[in-house]
Amino acid sequence: MKKILILLLVFLPFFLFSQVKLANYDASKIYPDGTRITYMQLTEFSVDADFVQFVEKEVLANNKGVKRFELAKDGTTCFYEAQKDITEEIMVDMINVAIRKFGKQ
Numbered sequence: 002m003k004k005i006l007i008l009l010l011v012f013l014p015f016f017l018f019s020q021v022k023l024a025n026y027d028a029s030k031i032y033p034d035g036t037r038i039t040y041m042q043l044t045e046f047s048v049d050a051d052f053v054q055f056v057e058k059e060v061l062a063n064n065k066g067v068k069r070f071e072l073a074k075d076g077t078t079c080f081y082e083a084q085k086d087i088t089e090e091i092m093v094d095m096i097n098v099a100i101r102k103f104g105k106q
Contacts, residue, residue, distance in 0.1 A: 031085045036068065039089055041079045043096075048076035052103060059099035060092075067095070 029039040047053075053072045060070045066084040073079070081092055 029089065035085050036082055037085045037087065038082045039080070039092070041081075041089060041092070043072075043077055043079050043093075046072075046076045048074070050074070055103050056096060056099040059102055060095050063098075064095055067092075 027040040027042060029037060031037045053074070053076060057070055057072055061067055064087075066087050067081060069080070069082040071080045083092070
């Protein structure tokens, strides 16, 4: 029993704050004003309310090209509006940077 508890305590942080490894792009549209709106499905994302709120604020605060960014409460659906040169892959990288910052708090 002790071994299971120790293993759980060691690996739990990795499961709670793992990085987004896969994002499926549901829809993306580029508008004439040079903005892009994209809806994505994320995998391996924590649904803790404080965590989701931190990631939203961090992405918006550190990336001037992102106008709006929202994560659903279930942690799997993501919406963002940004300059057209900010692709889905760049957004996933931004989310992962915010996840790492949350882990260092």
